[in-house]
Each structure stands twice: as C-alpha cells, then as structure tokens.
Amino acid sequence: MPEILSTYSIIDVLTAFDVEEILRKNNNSLSSNPGAATSLGNNPDTVYMITTLANAAYGFGQGPKPGTNQGEAGSNLRIKANVNDVIRWRTVSLTDTADYKCFLYHFKAIGTNRLGDxxxxxxxxxxxxxxxxxxxxxxxxxxxxxxxxxxxxVLSPGDETYTFVVAIYDRHAQLKGYVTWDPYITISDR
Structure with a gap:
C-alpha cells in the first residue's frame, strides 16, 4: 500500500520568556487582570520566539520592523508556511519550571487574521x-x-500583528501576573 503524505505541515514555535528580567523591569509587580496585562512594549528584549530552521523565513530579518535584522529568537517571527499548515505555540520560562512557568493565555490579530480560530x-x-x-x-x-x-x-500568507497575552506563575502555582506584547508575524509561502 503506498504511503499517504499529508498535504499540510505542523510548525512548532517555542516562545521563551526572561521572567526574572520582566519582573525586575516591572518592580516585581505584574497585572493580575488578563484584560489589562502588563505591556512589554513593541519590541521587548525579554521574549524570544523560535522555530526550526526549515520553518524560519531567513533573509528578511526578524527585527522590530520589516527590513531590519534581528535574527531568529527575537520578539517577532517570520515563518514559512502554506495555507492549511498548522502552527503550534508553546511557551517556556528561561528558568524552565525551576522558578516560573508561562502559559499562552490569549492571542488575536490586530488587523487581517492570517490564522484561523x-x-x-x-x-x-x-x-x-x-x-x-x-x-x-x-x-x-x-x-x-x-x-x-x-x-x-494558516488562512493566508502575509504580515500580521497579533496581541499575545501570557500568564506567568511561580513554582508554587501562584499567579505572578499577565504580560502582553504585539509581535508581527510574517507568513510566507514555502
């Protein structure tokens, strides 16, 4: 029997947070309201989004605006994907579970939604x-x-800015608070 190949790919994205630096910059006080999460700014240096080399769209830059070079593992991400590919987002603290745990609470498109529900x-x-x-x-x-x-x-290729909200918990499962940032994500055809 011939092997049936899938017509879509699963693209994994890992977003790591420097929670200790986030807490330091915010005087150890984060919002406890996800609707009014503490902003990390437009291009935070405490958020690192990464994917595999095969799924990263290099040559375009990952910087705070198109055309600037930040390299992968910045607060924005350019990925190669086709319509109907599935993107999975996981979060982690740079201390892993030793001190803090991060969970993606919510994200939504600010303009045209390039991703489905x-x-x-x-x-x-x-x-x-x-x-x-x-x-x-x-x-x-x-x-x-x-x-x-x-x-x-993935519904369509192109640039889109999203609002991400992440919950941060300490190792005792106590909520430290919610943070937000607005990364742009570029989806280019493979």
Whole structure:
C-alpha cells in the first residue's frame, strides 16, 4: 500500500520568556487582570520566539520592523508556511519550571487574521527524564506531564500583528501576573 503524505505541515514555535528580567523591569509587580496585562512594549528584549530552521523565513530579518535584522529568537517571527499548515505555540520560562512557568493565555490579530480560530490544548503525555546516575548509567525514567499549547491554521500568507497575552506563575502555582506584547508575524509561502 503506498504511503499517504499529508498535504499540510505542523510548525512548532517555542516562545521563551526572561521572567526574572520582566519582573525586575516591572518592580516585581505584574497585572493580575488578563484584560489589562502588563505591556512589554513593541519590541521587548525579554521574549524570544523560535522555530526550526526549515520553518524560519531567513533573509528578511526578524527585527522590530520589516527590513531590519534581528535574527531568529527575537520578539517577532517570520515563518514559512502554506495555507492549511498548522502552527503550534508553546511557551517556556528561561528558568524552565525551576522558578516560573508561562502559559499562552490569549492571542488575536490586530488587523487581517492570517490564522484561523485558535485552540488551546492540554495533552497528557509521558515524558522521559534522566534517572539518578545519569549520564554514566544512560538510564531514563518516565513521568506523566501536561503538554499545553495553542494552535491555529494558516488562512493566508502575509504580515500580521497579533496581541499575545501570557500568564506567568511561580513554582508554587501562584499567579505572578499577565504580560502582553504585539509581535508581527510574517507568513510566507514555502
């Protein structure tokens, strides 16, 4: 039986936050209201959006405005995608779960919506981690974990600015607050 190839791709985007710097810049006080989240500004140096090399649209720059060069892992992102490709957004603190955890709370287009309806998904998965004695024994154990992400389907190529709202929690599951920024996302045909 011939292999059936999918006609769309799944594009994963990881957004990392320098939560300690965000808290420092805001005197350790973030908004507790997602509708009035603390703004990180138009081109924050505390947000890093990355995707795989195959999905990054290089040669256009990732800077605060088209034509400027920021490189990947800035607060804006240029990706290669076709209509009907699915983009999955995950968030992480640079300290991972040791101190803070970040969750994408909401995002929406400011103008033309290049992405379809957004779904927020929590999947229960089993994840490996290094067992005591690693790396000498080369053993891993497994533990259940929740994989949370938002996803949307590409409707059309082009530039769009979105408003993202992210919830930040400390390691004791206490809300530190909500932050927002308005990245532009460029979707170019593959």
């Amino acid at each position: 957004i779904s927020y998904i929590t999947a229960n998965i089993i994840e490996p981690y290094p067992a005591p004695g690693w790396p000498e024994n080369n053993r891993v154990n497994e533990e259940p974990r929740a994989d949370y992400y938002a996803q949307a389907t």
